Amino acid sequence: MSIPIGWVLQPDEAHLALTAPLLDRVDYLELAPETIWTVDRAGRLHPNGFFARFAAERTRGLPFVAHSTALSMCASPPGDEARREAWLERVARDHETFAFAWWTDHLGATMLPSQKGPRYVALPVPMGASARTRAALEATLDRMQGVVPDVGVENTAFHFAWDAPEHEPWMLRDALAGGARRHLLLDLHNLVLNAETLGYDARQWLATIDLSKVIEIHVAGGSWSDPRWLPSGRSMRLDGHDHDVPExxxxxxxxxxxxxxxxxxxxxxxxxxxxxxxxxxxxxGGELDRLRALVSAPPSDAASRWPVPFARPVTTPAPFDDDGYLDELSHAERVHDDGRRLTALLVAKLRFERIQRGSDLAMRWFDADPEGFSAVFTRYHAGAPMREVFPAPEAEAFFAFCEGEGLLARR
Ligand SMILES: [Fe+2]
Known part of the structure; x- marks a missing residue:
C-alpha cells in the first residue's frame, strides 16, 4: 500500500472553511494539542472551542496524529514540573477522543531555566548536542510514551547552532537508537532551511541519520526574513509554512x-x-496530488547517489551558559550574530502576537496607535520575564506591567 498523506488542522475558522475540500484528499489529519486547549488561573488545561471543532472531523473516519510545539523536549527546567505534568495529562485526555496514531514534538526547548524560574520562549530554540540535551530528550520521549505508545522528535528549523553540523544528526541517531517505538519526524523544509542557513549539505545530514526511524515526513514552504530586520541586511529563510513547497x-x-x-x-x-x-x-490541492503521485511511485534510482555520512564526532559538546542564552533571547539588540538575533526577534514577535490574540483591548490599542503600542511592548519585552504560554495570561501580564509602570493612563 502506498504511504498515507496528511493535512494539518489549524485553529482558525476561516482557514478551516476555505481548506475543507482538501480533507477529502488526505488519509489522516494532524493537530497541535496546544491549539485545542485553554488554561485557567490554576494552570489547569481545558478543551477550547477547537477541540469540539476538530473532534467533529472524526466522522470522516480518518486517523489523527498529534504534533506539539511546546512541551520543551530538550530542557525541563526546575519549576516547570507542574506545567509539564498538566500537559501530559491533557494530551492523555485528548488521546481518549482522538486516538492519536503517534505523538511528536520538536527538537530544542521552549522552556529555559533561569534563576527566577522557567522562561517560555514561544518557539523551540537550539540547545546543542551536549549529554544534558540528549538526556532531556530521551527523558521526554519516555514520558510521552506513557501517554501515546508511538512518539517522536522533529528536526527543528534553527537559525544558528551551538555545535558543528555533524553533531545534530548523530545526537538524534543515538537518542533514538535505544528505544522501541521512538521515531523521527523528518521535516524536509526545516532541513533545507538549516542546511542553507548553517552551511552544510542536507543530503549528507540525511545520510547520517537512521532513516529507518522516520515515522512521518513534513513538507512545507516558507518565506524570507525582511533584510531590514538585521543590521547586516541579511535575509534568512523562515519556517513560515506560508508558501508553496520549494523544489x-x-x-x-x-x-x-x-x-x-x-x-x-x-x-x-x-x-x-x-x-x-x-x-x-x-x-x-495540486501539492497534495503531487505528494500522492510521489508516495505511490517513489523513484528507485536514487540509492547509488547518496553522499558519505558525516564522520561520528569524537567529542560531545559541553552545555552552554543558560543565563547568557536567555539574555540574548530577551534582548535582540545585544546580539551581533545574525542567526541568534533573528531567533530573538522571532521570540519577541511571537510574544507580541500572543498578546494581540489574548486581548481585544490590546488589538484595539494596536489598531488605534501602532507605534505607541509597539513602544510599550518593547519596554515590556525588555523588562518583564517571559513566563506565560497561552495568549490570555500573556495579555494579562502585559496589562499588569503597563499598570505598574503607569503606562495605561497615557494611552
Ligand atoms: Fe514540521
Whole structure:
C-alpha cells in the first residue's frame, strides 16, 4: 500500500472553511494539542472551542496524529514540573477522543531555566548536542510514551547552532537508537532551511541519520526574513509554512522516500492566515496530488547517489551558559550574530502576537496607535520575564506591567 498523506488542522475558522475540500484528499489529519486547549488561573488545561471543532472531523473516519510545539523536549527546567505534568495529562485526555496514531514534538526547548524560574520562549530554540540535551530528550520521549505508545522528535528549523553540523544528526541517531517505538519526524523544509542557513549539505545530514526511524515526513514552504530586520541586511529563510513547497524539498523527498522504510505518513503543513482564495486552495490541492503521485511511485534510482555520512564526532559538546542564552533571547539588540538575533526577534514577535490574540483591548490599542503600542511592548519585552504560554495570561501580564509602570493612563 502506498504511504498515507496528511493535512494539518489549524485553529482558525476561516482557514478551516476555505481548506475543507482538501480533507477529502488526505488519509489522516494532524493537530497541535496546544491549539485545542485553554488554561485557567490554576494552570489547569481545558478543551477550547477547537477541540469540539476538530473532534467533529472524526466522522470522516480518518486517523489523527498529534504534533506539539511546546512541551520543551530538550530542557525541563526546575519549576516547570507542574506545567509539564498538566500537559501530559491533557494530551492523555485528548488521546481518549482522538486516538492519536503517534505523538511528536520538536527538537530544542521552549522552556529555559533561569534563576527566577522557567522562561517560555514561544518557539523551540537550539540547545546543542551536549549529554544534558540528549538526556532531556530521551527523558521526554519516555514520558510521552506513557501517554501515546508511538512518539517522536522533529528536526527543528534553527537559525544558528551551538555545535558543528555533524553533531545534530548523530545526537538524534543515538537518542533514538535505544528505544522501541521512538521515531523521527523528518521535516524536509526545516532541513533545507538549516542546511542553507548553517552551511552544510542536507543530503549528507540525511545520510547520517537512521532513516529507518522516520515515522512521518513534513513538507512545507516558507518565506524570507525582511533584510531590514538585521543590521547586516541579511535575509534568512523562515519556517513560515506560508508558501508553496520549494523544489529543493520535493527533490529531497524523492530521494528520502525509498530509504524511509518505516514511514507511515507524509504531511503537508500550511499555516492559517496564508490561504485566502480558492486559487490558493487549488494550489494546495495540486501539492497534495503531487505528494500522492510521489508516495505511490517513489523513484528507485536514487540509492547509488547518496553522499558519505558525516564522520561520528569524537567529542560531545559541553552545555552552554543558560543565563547568557536567555539574555540574548530577551534582548535582540545585544546580539551581533545574525542567526541568534533573528531567533530573538522571532521570540519577541511571537510574544507580541500572543498578546494581540489574548486581548481585544490590546488589538484595539494596536489598531488605534501602532507605534505607541509597539513602544510599550518593547519596554515590556525588555523588562518583564517571559513566563506565560497561552495568549490570555500573556495579555494579562502585559496589562499588569503597563499598570505598574503607569503606562495605561497615557494611552
Ligand atoms: Fe514540521
Amino acid at each position: 529543493a524539498v520535493w527533490a529531497l523527498l524523492a530521494e528520502a522516500l525509498p530509504r524511509c522504510t518505516s514511514l507511515r505518513g507524509v504531511t503537508l503543513e500550511r499555516m492559517e492566515g496564508t490561504v485566502s482564495t480558492p486559487e490558493d486552495v487549488a494550489r494546495l
